[in-house]
Amino acid sequence: MPKESPKVYPYIPNSVPAVKEEMLRAVGARHVAEFYEDVPEELRLEGLMDLPEPFVSEYELKRHLQGLLARNRTAGECVSFLGAGCYQHHVPAVCDEVNRRGEFLTAYAGEPYDDHGRFQALFEYASMMGELLDMDVVNVPTYDGFQAAATAIRMAARITGRGQVLICATIGPDKLSKIRDYCQPGPDIELVGYDPRTGQMDLAALQAAISTETAAVYFENPSYLGFVQTQGNEISAMAHDHGAICVVSVNPISLGVLAPPAHYGGDIACGDIQPLGIHMQFGGGHGGFIATRDEPRYVLEYPSRLFGIAPTRVPGEYGFGDVAYERTSFAVREQGKEWVGTAAALWGITAGVYLALMGPQGMFEIGEAVMARARYAAMQIDKVEGVKAPAFSAPHFHEFVVDLNATNKTVTEINEALLARGIFGGKDLSHEFPELGQSALYCVTEVHTQGDLDRLVTALQEVVS
Amino acid sequence: MRDIRRERHTGGKPNLRRFHQARWDEPIIFELSRQGQRGILVPEVEKGILDTVGDVPAKIPDNMRRERPPALPEISQPQVLRHYVRLSQENLGTDLNIDVGQGTCTMKYSPKINDQLAALPKMTDLHPLQDEETVQGILEILYRFEQILKEISGLDRFSLQPAAGSAAIYTNAAIIRAFHASRGELAQRDEVITTIFSHPSNAACARTAGFKVITLYPDERGYPDLEALKAAVSERTAGLMITNPEDTGIYNPKIAEFVQVVHEAGGLCAYDQANANGILGITRAREAGFDLCHFNLHKTFSTPHGCGGPGAGAVGVTRELACFLPVPTVEHDGKRYYLDWDRPDSIGKMGPFYGNASVVLKAYAWAMSLGAEGLRQVAEIAVLNNNYLLNLVQQIPGASAPYAKGKRRIEQVRYSWQALAEETGVHSEEIGLRAADFGVHYWTSHHPFVVPEPCTLEPTESYTKEELDEYAAILAHVAEEARTNPDLVRAAPHNSTIHSVDHDPLDDPSQWAVTWRAYLRKMGKSAHERIEE
Numbered sequence: 001m002p003k004e005s006p007k008v009y010p011y012i013p014n015s016v017p018a019v020k021e022e023m024l025r026a027v028g029a030r031h032v033a034e035f036y037e038d039v040p041e042e043l044r045l046e047g048l049m050d051l052p053e054p055f056v057s058e059y060e061l062k063r064h065l066q067g068l069l070a071r072n073r074t075a076g077e078c079v080s081f082l083g084a085g086c087y088q089h090h091v092p093a094v095c096d097e098v099n100r101r102g103e104f105l106t107a108y109a110g111e112p113y114d115d116h117g118r119f120q121a122l123f124e125y126a127s128m129m130g131e132l133l134d135m136d137v138v139n140v141p142t143y144d145g146f147q148a149a150a151t152a153i154r155m156a157a158r159i160t161g162r163g164q165v166l167i168c169a170t171i172g173p174d175k176l177s178k179i180r181d182y183c184q185p186g187p188d189i190e191l192v193g194y195d196p197r198t199g200q201m202d203l204a205a206l207q208a209a210i211s212t213e214t215a216a217v218y219f220e221n222p223s224y225l226g227f228v229q230t231q232g233n234e235i236s237a238m239a240h241d242h243g244a245i246c247v248v249s250v251n252p253i254s255l256g257v258l259a260p261p262a263h264y265g266g267d268i269a270c271g272d273i274q275p276l277g278i279h280m281q282f283g284g285g286h287g288g289f290i291a292t293r294d295e296p297r298y299v300l301e302y303p304s305r306l307f308g309i310a311p312t313r314v315p316g317e318y319g320f321g322d323v324a325y326e327r328t329s330f331a332v333r334e335q336g337k338e339w340v341g342t343a344a345a346l347w348g349i350t351a352g353v354y355l356a357l358m359g360p361q362g363m364f365e366i367g368e369a370v371m372a373r374a375r376y377a378a379m380q381i382d383k384v385e386g387v388k389a390p391a392f393s394a395p396h397f398h399e400f401v402v403d404l405n406a407t408n409k410t411v412t413e414i415n416e417a418l419l420a421r422g423i424f425g426g427k428d429l430s431h432e433f434p435e436l437g438q439s440a441l442y443c444v445t446e447v448h449t450q451g452d453l454d455r456l457v458t459a460l461q462e463v464v465s
Numbered sequence: 466m467r468d469i470r471r472e473r474h475t476g477g478k479p480n481l482r483r484f485h486q487a488r489w490d491e492p493i494i495f496e497l498s499r500q501g502q503r504g505i506l507v508p509e510v511e512k513g514i515l516d517t518v519g520d521v522p523a524k525i526p527d528n529m530r531r532e533r534p535p536a537l538p539e540i541s542q543p544q545v546l547r548h549y550v551r552l553s554q555e556n557l558g559t560d561l562n563i564d565v566g567q568g569t570c571t572m573k574y575s576p577k578i579n580d581q582l583a584a585l586p587k588m589t590d591l592h593p594l595q596d597e598e599t600v601q602g603i604l605e606i607l608y609r610f611e612q613i614l615k616e617i618s619g620l621d622r623f624s625l626q627p628a629a630g631s632a633a634i635y636t637n638a639a640i641i642r643a644f645h646a647s648r649g650e651l652a653q654r655d656e657v658i659t660t661i662f663s664h665p666s667n668a669a670c671a672r673t674a675g676f677k678v679i680t681l682y683p684d685e686r687g688y689p690d691l692e693a694l695k696a697a698v699s700e701r702t703a704g705l706m707i708t709n710p711e712d713t714g715i716y717n718p719k720i721a722e723f724v725q726v727v728h729e730a731g732g733l734c735a736y737d738q739a740n741a742n743g744i745l746g747i748t749r750a751r752e753a754g755f756d757l758c759h760f761n762l763h764k765t766f767s768t769p770h771g772c773g774g775p776g777a778g779a780v781g782v783t784r785e786l787a788c789f790l791p792v793p794t795v796e797h798d799g800k801r802y803y804l805d806w807d808r809p810d811s812i813g814k815m816g817p818f819y820g821n822a823s824v825v826l827k828a829y830a831w832a833m834s835l836g837a838e839g840l841r842q843v844a845e846i847a848v849l850n851n852n853y854l855l856n857l858v859q860q861i862p863g864a865s866a867p868y869a870k871g872k873r874r875i876e877q878v879r880y881s882w883q884a885l886a887e888e889t890g891v892h893s894e895e896i897g898l899r900a901a902d903f904g905v906h907y908w909t910s911h912h913p914f915v916v917p918e919p920c921t922l923e924p925t926e927s928y929t930k931e932e933l934d935e936y937a938a939i940l941a942h943v944a945e946e947a948r949t950n951p952d953l954v955r956a957a958p959h960n961s962t963i964h965s966v967d968h969d970p971l972d973d974p975s976q977w978a979v980t981w982r983a984y985l986r987k988m989g990k991s992a993h994e995r996i997e998e
Contacts, residue, residue, distance in 0.1 A: 006588030007838065007839070007842070008836065010668055010925070011573075011666045011767075011834075011835075011927065012839075012842055012843060012846050012926045012927070013927070013928070013929040013930075014849065014850060014926070014928075014930060015842050015846055015926075015930065016774065017731045019929075020846070020849065022930070023849055023850075023853045023930055024849065026851050026853060027854070027856045028584070029873075032845040032848060032849055033968060034871075034873060035845075035849070035851075035852055035873040035874070035875065036716075036744075036747060036848070036875075037613070037747075037872070037873060038715070038716040038717075038872065038875075039716055039718070039744070039747065039748050039860075040716045040718055040721070042721075042752070043721060043748045043749075043752045043753055044747060044748055045746060045747060045748060045749060047754070047839065047843075048617050048746065048837040048838060049617060049746050049837040049840065050616055050837070051613060051617075051832070051836055051840070052609075052613075052833065052834055052836070053836060054835055054836030054838075055833055055834060056834065056835075056836070056839070058578050058691075058834075060583065060621070061578060061830060061833060061834050064607075064833065065582045065826070065830055065833075065936070066585070066587075067584070068602045068603075068605055068900060068967065069582070069585060069587035069603070069606075069608055070600045070602060071601040071602035072587050072588075072591055072598075072602040072603055073584055073593045073595075073599040074587060074590035074591055074599075075590050075591065075595070076586055076590040076591070076962070078516055078599075080592055080595070082594045082595065084594060084920060085817050085818075086592055086593050086817070086818065087596070088590075088592060090508075091505075091589075092505045093878055094504070094505075094545060094546050094549075095832070096523050096584070097546065098546070098549040098553065099555040099771075100580070100584070101549075101556060101559055101660040102548065102560035102561070103553040103556040103558045103560065103561060104553050104556060104558065104771070104772055105560075105580070105771060106558035106559040106560045106561075106575055106577070106769045106770065107556045107557065107558040107559070107772045108559075108570055108572060108770035108771075108772065108773060109562075109570065109636040109770075109908065109937055110556070110557055110567075110906050111897070111898065111899065111901065111906070111908075111960045112582075112963070112966055113901055113961035113966075114486065114556075114562075114900060114906050114961050114962070114963060114967075115555075115556050115557060115772075115906075116555045116962035116963050117552035117553055117554065117555035117962070118492065118552075118553075118556050118558070118772045118773075118912075118959070120493070120552055120555070121549065121552045121772075122772070123493075123979075123980075123981075124493065124494045124495075124981070125983035126979055126980050127493070127495065127980040127982065128494070128495075128537055128538070129980075130979075130980035130982050130983070131535045131536045132535045132537065132538050132549060132984065134535070136979070136980055136982055136983040136986070137980065137983070138979065138980060140773070141494055141774075143628035143632055143816055144816050144817050145627060145630065145813065145817070145824070146817050147628075147817050152964075155989070157585065171960075174814045174817060175814070175817070176601070177813035178813065178815065178816065179800050179815045181639055181812055181813050181814070182644070182687050182812065184674075184675060185675040191599060195880035196730060207667075221529075225775045228525060228529055230525070230526045230528075230723050231529055231531075231533045232528065232529060240660075245952075246856075254797070255531065255535065256521045256534065256535065257530065257531055258525065258529060258530065258773075259523070259528065259529050259530060260531070260535075261646065263531075263532075263987070264528060264529065271573050272817075279589035279590070280589065280590065280591060280592050280823075281588060281589050281591065281823045282588070282591040282593050282600065282603050282818070282820075282822035282823070283592075283593030283817055283818025283819055283820075283822060284819075284820065284822040284823045284824060285775075285823075286628075286816070286817055286822035287774075288563070294838075294917045294974075294979070294980075294983050295976045299974070299977075299979075304898055306979045307979065308707055308970070308971045308977045308978055309493075309977050309978050309981075309984050310966050310967050310968065310970045310971055311966070311967050311970075312519055312963050312965060312966050312967065313963040313964045313967070314963075314964045315963050317490070317963050317964060318493065318963070319963050319964075319966035319967070320966070321966050321968055322971060322972045323971050323972075323979055324971070324972060324973075324977065325971075326796055329665050329666060329668070329669030329910050330665060330911065330912065332670040333665040333669055333678075333680070333912075334510055334665075334668040334669050334671065334672035334678040336669055337544055338669065338673045339634075339635070339665075339666050339669035339670050339878070340631070340669075341630055341632070341773075341774050342629040342761075342763060342770070342774045342776045343628065343629060343769060343773060343774040344628070344771075344774045344775050345772040345773035345774050346771030346772050346773075346774065346775060347774075347775060349549075349745065349772065352494075353545065353549055353615065353825055354475075355537055356494055356504060356537070356540055356545045356548075356886070357504030357505040357542065357545050358504065358505060358507075358516075358537070358539075359503060359504060359537050359538060359539040359540065360534035360535050360537045360539065361503065361534070361539070361652070361767075362505060362506070362507055363534070363535060363537065364501065364531075364534055365506075365507040365767040366508075367522070368521070369507055369508065369509075369510050371505055371521040371522055372510045372514055372515060372518050372521045373510060373514060375518040375521045376514040376517050378902055379517060379518065393988075395521075395524050395525050395526075401562040404534050405966050406616065413879075413889040414595075414763050415596065418595060419596055419598075419599070419809065424595055424599075425596050426591065426704055432835065432836070444708055445792055446507055446508050447508075449508075450511040450513050453514075
């Protein structure tokens with residue numbers, strides 16, 4: 001063992017040499033090396049690890065990190081039209097105030113007694129999501145919308161005992177990659193095409209592919225490409241006619257205006273809560289929800305924790321606990337449904353705060369506002385020579401495909417020129433959807449003023465001309 | 466005046482705290498609703514936009530437009546804030562309590578400066594699809610942190626994409642699967658071996674990834690059983706997925722032989738390093754021969770646990786397996802940092818984008834505040850604290866530390882209250898609920914309870930000697946109460962936010978209620994009148 005350091009570390013109280021000595025004496029040890037007697041000599045590291053010199057004072061550390069972060073240019077410093085699964089919305093101050101409370105931030109797995117607040121806040125989150133989705137069961141969040149979709153599909157396969165899942169081909173390729181990985185073993189994934197004019201799922205192709213082997217039909221609303229899938233009733237009816245489950249991934253911020261899946265035959269709803277009061281954080285602010293009807297055949301297939309309300313021994317006191325805990329891997333290891341672990345509870349609490357602040361009127365207004373702004377943006381962009389927006393004729397929520405093929409410029413070139421003007425152009429779709437050629441996915445939210453949108457249009461005009 | 470300070474001590478030692486947790490008796494949030502109240506307003510759409518576009522939602526077909534607004538509560542902003550701040554007070558985070566009772570979870574101090582840095586707009590306001598030139602700072606942080614993990618583990622490449630520990634374990638299972646598939650052996654190699662004192666997710670994730678699971682039990686001394694492993698491996702072995710030290714705090718001295726046995730059978734070895742806190746800078750995955758490993762950044766690397774996430778799971782692999790890592794990886798060409806998506810053998814995406822970047826930022830800051838010497842101090846003091854607490858708990862009549870008699874432990878211990886339970890009829894769970902009356906959290910252990918009447922304590926490096934004395938004194942006091950007044954213990958908690966919960970409805974489909982609407986429905990209320998009531 002290398003010589004001991006005489007340093008005292010602020011985060012390590014017993015690094016004070018005298019304390020250390022006292023504790024060693026108390027346990028009859030002369031040196032901490034004695035605690036490692038089971039670690040064979042040949043596995044021990046000689047000397048210190050080769051790591052960068054630390055910044056031991058808090059001030060130096062802050063300078064270092066701020067220096068690195070200064071090399072970023074943020075969406076807030078520019079005007080950003082990026083979406084594609086991570087959305088720039090206003091984050092209410094109260095959302096941050098609550099999720100930065102040390103009591104929530106630093107808690108983990110306490111009991112329903114000493115962590116009553118966490119149980120109630122997550123029960124309320126699930127309850128408000130239940131209203132938004134018009135469904136009775138909502139999980140404690142899983143990692144993200146990708147995991148929620150993948151698990152929803154495996155739940156459907158377990159419930160039906162069938163081996164095929166049909167997915168609308170407008171799904172984002174990254175999410176499809178996750179689902180494909182997660183469904184081995186599991187159902188075979190087959191893509192169902194879409195109408196190149198409207199973007200809508202090709203119902204004839206669905207009819208041809210669906211059978212009594214189909215576990216689930218999966219689609220998104222709004223789709224990854226931004227438009228509303230208006231054939232929800234027809235798709236779910238076709239699924240149900242074949243005994244399959246209809247799984248719909250939705251953006252929850254759309255549900256003040258758009259019907260929730262339960263209203264058009266969706267059996268399992270899933271999605272990502274990042275738009276609900278959670279900062280983008282370079283894609284580190286995600287949480288996944290799964291919602292179903294309150295039927296045991298569904299409830300018993302959730303891998304996630306489900307917090308239920310229950311009486312305590314004191315009249316009038318709300319208590320909480322785990323519903324059907326025996327289905328989880330915490331209870332029965334590999335006999336449980338998939339697995340459960342640390343995921344995104346703090347974002348669940350945050351999304352609950354967001355929904356409580358917004359209320360029914362706020363959720364309607366934000367849906368209306370982003371649709372109006374996105375529509376305006378598309379109409380103005382469409383006037384630019386050689387640019388078509390939206391590329392699909394269906395109604396859109398807050399994202400839309402901009403067709404740039406007729407500009408004779410690539411999305412890369414256009415986005416570079418926009419960046420030089422302080423604008424983050426839409427996501428380049430040329431790799432993900434080669435059939436769309438040079439197209440980009442633009443996202444508009446309530447953070448964009450008419451001035452921002454007009455500025456984008458002016459810049460696009462300059463760039464493509 | 467009375468000597469208050471003297472009154473707070475008995476026999477020269479401080480009395481136990483007369484703790485009482487916040488008990489706000491807070492209504493469910495829907496009960497705060499008053500029609501018309503608003504918590505926040507949305508920016509109004511400019512007239513110029515509305516004049517151009519008209520009523521956009523009206524253009525959605527009727528069947529896809531929401532008919533009735535969602536029955537969310539309607540609450541003004543101060544009342545929303547107050548409700549949630551009250552709920553926060555009814556929660557015992559690490560910022561409040563001597564959080565050594567949640568063993569296996571490494572409830573150490575999460576430095577505030579790191580939270581503040583991660584909350585800067587330069588971090589929070591980044592979209593993951595921005596041009597790489599605009600995100601050089603965060604890419605550099607991700608890259609630098611990977612270099613740190615490479616040195617800590619000795620492995621060659623890392624992915625920071627998995628969102629937490631179990632997601633990382635699953636990623637390891639998916640890489641093991643991809644490796645055997647690439648050699649055409651997946652159909653044959655369908656078994657993963659783990660141990661009962663490895664985290665349940667090693668078994669559950671392997672099963673989810675399609676493997677059969679073989680679980681080894683320890684030998685009579687509590688050490689992982691090499692002979693049992695030798696009997697379990699075969700041409701069907703895909704891999705070994707284990708923790709070391711195990712959740713008992715016992716380090717497997719034959720770990721290199723375990724790895725060798727599995728390698729000789731053609732399997733890969735994945736090291737669940739959830740319990741790495743006591744061995745940072747002491748021993749590494751590389752020297753023991755592992756092919757894969759993962760770290761929980763919300764455990765060993767101090768990032769806050771967030772009531773159960775967001776965390777981050779870092780997956781490390783040897784050079785031979787690097788091609789299978791999730792896409793994208795973060796690279797540096799000497800001048801600029803960039804994302805590499807062109808990895809044809811990759812298992813693909815484990816989640817959206819690149820993982821929980823702000824969590825990685827906090828972990829990076831933590832590691833950079835300590836350096837190599839500091840990290841070894843973390844390990845050594847965590848282990849010293851654990852053995853100090855072990856010594857105290859073993860002096861409590863009725864408590865014991867099964868296995869590895871006379872040996873030291875690494876960073877945690879799985880204790881047993883079996884003797885106390887036999888003597889008094891009071892169970893481990895009840896001891897924990899009574900301990901909560903003194904302001905500390907206590908957890909039994911993962912199931913199954915191989916150690917009878919278990920609890921797992923992990924003191925980390927963050928607590929003082931006096932705090933460990935206090936925790937042990939609480940346990941000693943409760944154990945004594947179990948003898949003198951068992952009904953008091955069984956009826957606990959008394960000073961927590963709420964009292965013991967009736968669990969029966971939670972397992973009864975006709976009564977369980979995961980949402981308020983389900984509760985009202987099962988209580989016989991009409992779904993439509995609930996807000997108006």
